[in-house]
Amino acid sequence: MEKTARLFCELLVQALEHPEGAATARAFDRTLQFDLSDGASFYVEIKNGKIRYAQGDSGLDWKYRDWKRASCVHTSSRLLEGVVSGKRIISDAFFDHAIGFAPRRLADPETSAGAIVAWFYTLVRLGLEEAQKKAWERHRASLFEGK
Amino acid sequence: MEETQHEKMAAVKEKTRAAGAEVTRAYARSEFGRAIIRREIVEGAQIKAGDHALLLWETSVADGIEEVVRVAAEIVRELGAKSIIMQLDEHIPLRRGTAPGAWSYLEKFQPDPAVVNAIRGADIVLDYTRNSRGAQKYNQVFYTLSMYYGKRICARRAVEAPEVLSDDPEAPVASPEALSYPSEVLRAIGRRVNETLIAAAEARDTFKLTNPWGTDLRFTALPGDVSQPFGGIRRYPAANSFDFSGDDNNRIWNALAGFAMTQSCDGVWVAKHSTLLGGVLNAPVTVKFKDGLIVGADGGEEAKKLLEVIADEPSGVHAILMGLNPKAAPFRRGEFMLDNNGAGVGTCHIALGGPGLFYRHGAWSTVGNKHFQLGNIPKISLWAGNRCVVQEGRLRALSDPAIKKEAERFGDPGKLLSQFDWPETV
Numbered sequence: 190m191e192k193t194a195r196l197f198c199e200l201l202v203q204a205l206e207h208p209e210g211a212a213t214a215r216a217f218d219r220t221l222q223f224d225l226s227d228g229a230s231f232y233v234e235i236k237n238g239k240i241r242y243a244q245g246d247s248g249l250d251w252k253y254r255d256w257k258r259a260s261c262v263h264t265s266s267r268l269l270e271g272v273v274s275g276k277r278i279i280s281d282a283f284f285d286h287a288i289g290f291a292p293r294r295l296a297d298p299e300t301s302a303g304a305i306v307a308w309f310y311t312l313v314r315l316g317l318e319e320a321q322k323k324a325w326e327r328h329r330a331s332l333f334e335g336k
Numbered sequence: 337m338e339e340t341q342h343e344k345m346a347a348v349k350e351k352t353r354a355a356g357a358e359v360t361r362a363y364a365r366s367e368f369g370r371a372i373i374r375r376e377i378v379e380g381a382q383i384k385a386g387d388h389a390l391l392l393w394e395t396s397v398a399d400g401i402e403e404v405v406r407v408a409a410e411i412v413r414e415l416g417a418k419s420i421i422m423q424l425d426e427h428i429p430l431r432r433g434t435a436p437g438a439w440s441y442l443e444k445f446q447p448d449p450a451v452v453n454a455i456r457g458a459d460i461v462l463d464y465t466r467n468s469r470g471a472q473k474y475n476q477v478f479y480t481l482s483m484y485y486g487k488r489i490c491a492r493r494a495v496e497a498p499e500v501l502s503d504d505p506e507a508p509v510a511s512p513e514a515l516s517y518p519s520e521v522l523r524a525i526g527r528r529v530n531e532t533l534i535a536a537a538e539a540r541d542t543f544k545l546t547n548p549w550g551t552d553l554r555f556t557a558l559p560g561d562v563s564q565p566f567g568g569i570r571r572y573p574a575a576n577s578f579d580f581s582g583d584d585n586n587r588i589w590n591a592l593a594g595f596a597m598t599q600s601c602d603g604v605w606v607a608k609h610s611t612l613l614g615g616v617l618n619a620p621v622t623v624k625f626k627d628g629l630i631v632g633a634d635g636g637e638e639a640k641k642l643l644e645v646i647a648d649e650p651s652g653v654h655a656i657l658m659g660l661n662p663k664a665a666p667f668r669r670g671e672f673m674l675d676n677n678g679a680g681v682g683t684c685h686i687a688l689g690g691p692g693l694f695y696r697h698g699a700w701s702t703v704g705n706k707h708f709q710l711g712n713i714p715k716i717s718l719w720a721g722n723r724c725v726v727q728e729g730r731l732r733a734l735s736d737p738a739i740k741k742e743a744e745r746f747g748d749p750g751k752l753l754s755q756f757d758w759p760e761t762v
Binding site: 216217224251252253256257260261263278279280281283284286287288289291292293294295296298299300301302303304305306307308310311313314 | 443444476479480482483484485486527530531534538540558559560561562563564565566576578579581582584585595596597691692693694695700702
């Protein structure tokens with residue numbers, strides 16, 4: 190798996206350690222198929238509050254057969270690098286045509302596709318907050334190492 | 337000095353606006369209006385005791401909304417929540433020559449930082465400003481507030497459809513049965529309509545939409561691009577906080593069904609109203625579509641103007657949505673209201689443009705950043721493959737036994753499911 194993709198997936202995994210993370214992850218079961226314009230595709234499966242990821246195609250047909258189980262995220266390694274480094278807010282990138290989601294309205298007959306997008310963004314945000322908290326804790330501890 | 341035509345028109349507009357403001361105030365002051373506003377806050381926004389609710393409104397728009405805000409704030413306090421009222425000169429501007437609902441060159445508009453911080457600090461936002469509806473889809477800041485930070489923003493729900501209000505402050509509600517229509521029945525109608533549309537989309541059938549003005553479109557869509565669950569009618573109580581994302585959910589009476597994005601779309605749409613061109617058109621405009629994009633328009637000066645305004649980018653289909661409320665009649669004194677909001681059964685609008693990337697026509701592309709509507713047109717017929725969904729303005733689902741069973745819980749199904757009659761002249 191490419192480095193940026195793996196970093197991004199690990200950021201999502203970090204969200205599970207956030208105080209709100211476990212409950213957030215359990216809100217939906219969904220596979221997100223990432224289609225990158227400048228890198229290899231990968232997918233993230235979130236099920237029963239657990240996050241699993243792998244390189245390649247999930248094998249799910251998000252357009253027709255499996256539309257109730259899977260969404261496609263079209264973006265780039267470049268954007269994901271900006272997100273994991275904290276330089277870009279992922280939702281802002283939507284307005285720069287740097288990320289898109291399909292389908293657009295229904296995740297299944299009872300769930301709007303917008304709810305899935307907001308859920309995904311929230312996991313990214315919680316992952317970043319958790320990573321920043323841990324980074325500060327490590328930095329704080331390092332200030333007094335050996336003293 | 338002789339009054340010019342422009343001055344006469346401006347005077348008429350001012351008189352109409354002033355009358356509309358009085359109707360809005362009368363609606364908010366009425367027992368019925370207050371009950372509907374309360375339902376919007378309790379069932380739609382789902383405010384709880386202890387919440388901090390931010391209410392936004394504008395002084396630059398004299399549309400009577402200040403009375404709605406006053407009543408809403410009282411209700412918020414009655415519910416044990418705290419109301420914080422923020423009065424702005426102007427919140428989100430309307431571009432010159434456009435009407436509310438059009439989002440032209442506003443995708444990167446930066447609202448006042450003080451307002452953004454207030455939204456970040458609130459548990460819930462009741463945004464009663466003129467152009468708030470759509471901000472969470474068509475403006476970067478509001479999209480991020482809603483979708484990334486999970487802020488619950490309820491935009492202009494109270495009196496957004498002119499067809500349900502009258503022009504008489506003595507009797508401000510034209511269609512009380514539309515506003516008080518049981519939300520659960522609308523959910524059932526929305527679910528049934530979606531089942532038909534999804535089945536056709538899964539079978540890769542072609543949809544056909546026509547109306548007596550000459551609209552004739554053929555299109556295809558992915559099953560997941562069929563419109564919101566349950567016609568966008570609220571789930572009460574909400575299953576989770578993500579039910580509030582964006583601004584297409586949590587309605588109580590204004591149910592819509594249709595499509596978010598088409599894979600293919602060819603034909604013509606005949607419009608007599610467009611938000612991008614400021615509202616009612618002087619003459620019908622026939623807009624031509626090929627592969628989901630506007631490729632031409634006929635109909636005089638306004639057709640030319642439309643093509644000029646969108647010339648800088650491709651303008652593609654962003655949504656095709658029809659009303660599901662059988663009581664929200666879109667006419668007044670037998671005349672079709674060209675500025676109706678499309679809540680009623682048999683009406684439909686097409687929306688063009690919207691920021692972002694979309695999967696359409698088998699590839700990722702844009703549909704243009706200028707969002708606007710052509711519509712709402714009356715008496716549509718919609719076919720999903722060989723299944724008729726709407727026939728000459730009459731919704732087939734209203735005679736569905738499952739809908740009838742749901743309606744029985746709320747009253748006489750014969751009355752609840754009987755749709756308004758279209759006037760012959762429409």
